[in-house]
Amino acid sequence: MSVIVMKDISKEYRIGQIRLNALKNINLEIINGEFISIMGPSGSGKSTLLNVIGCLDKSSSGTYFLDGNSVETMNDNQLSEIRNRFIGFVFQSFNLLGELNALRNVEIPLIYRGIRGKIRREMSEQALEKVGLKERMKHLPSQLSGGQQQRVAIARALVGNPSVILADEPTGALDSTTGNNIMDLFTQLNEDLNMTIVQVTHEESIAAYGKRIIRLIDGEINKIDFNGVLEGKK
Numbered sequence: 205m206s207v208i209v210m211k212d213i214s215k216e217y218r219i220g221q222i223r224l225n226a227l228k229n230i231n232l233e234i235i236n237g238e239f240i241s242i243m244g245p246s247g248s249g250k251s252t253l254l255n256v257i258g259c260l261d262k263s264s265s266g267t268y269f270l271d272g273n274s275v276e277t278m279n280d281n282q283l284s285e286i287r288n289r290f291i292g293f294v295f296q297s298f299n300l301l302g303e304l305n306a307l308r309n310v311e312i313p314l315i316y317r318g319i320r321g322k323i324r325r326e327m328s329e330q331a332l333e334k335v336g337l338k339e340r341m342k343h344l345p346s347q348l349s350g351g352q353q354q355r356v357a358i359a360r361a362l363v364g365n366p367s368v369i370l371a372d373e374p375t376g377a378l379d380s381t382t383g384n385n386i387m388d389l390f391t392q393l394n395e396d397l398n399m400t401i402v403q404v405t406h407e408e409s410i411a412a413y414g415k416r417i418i419r420l421i422d423g424e425i426n427k428i429d430f431n432g433v434l435e436g437k438k
């Protein structure tokens with residue numbers, strides 16, 4: 205089953221008279237259970253592509269189906285609903301709420317979904333257990349290491365059982381050992397729970413954890429590698 209099907213997706217930004225094609229005719233299909241890394245030089249459109257996949261941003265043209273739902277036809281309310289239901293986001297800077305403990309941070313997407321009290325707490329505890337942080341549930345972000353904070357963010361991304369986890373440079377703020385530990389966790393979530401993961405990274409060693417590497421240059425897919433094997437220009 206395809207989680208993501210993009211056909212001829214383009215994204216144009218306009219600032220005054222200037223037009224910039226951040227994405228050009230992207231054709232991409234991502235199947236349930238894949239682990240994908242997106243690479244490319246700064247400004248090549250990686251974050252733009254991830255934001256379009258995550259329905260944070262709309263394409264200018266083309267068609268995009270997320271878990272069978274046609275995204276272009278949706279209004280803002282429908283888009284936030286689809287984000288909440290189908291997408292788990294992980295950011296470079298963790299984006300945790302500083303005044304809430306780990307458990308409360310993980311509960312946030314479930315609050316938006318209207319899941320109440322005990323069930324919400326249980327689901328959040330389970331998500332924290334999956335990332336190895338059950339013992340740190342009551343800690344505030346400031347009482348956790350960078351790697352632990354990113355694990356809380358991953359638990360928050362997981363808790364609603366999304367169709368795909370999207371991570372924009374998830375190891376960018378971490379030292380290499382901690383970064384590799386986060387990649388081991390992604391690998392475990394991908395292999396054991398069949399989570400679909402799409403991550404953006406600058407580092408080849410981090411990208412190598414993905415089973416498919418999509419390389420962008422200047423808003424276009426330049427090539428796609430399968431476990432380091434060249435598939436050819438797309």
Ligand SMILES: Nc1ncnc2c1ncn2[C@@H]1O[C@H](COP(=O)(O)OP(=O)(O)OP(=O)(O)O)[C@@H](O)[C@H]1O
Pocket residue numbers: 217218219224226244245246247248249250251252253
């Ligand atoms: N909101 C915006 N308005 C106008 N132009 C934008 C906007 N967001 C991104 N761009 C432009 O689109 C292009 C792609 O940007 P994007 O952020 O996707 O690059 P990136 O590959 O993620 O780069 P980096 O590795 O530096 O994060 C860049 O030229 C950028 O300047």
Ligand SMILES: [Mg+2]
Pocket residue numbers: 250251252
């Ligand atoms: Mg970026």
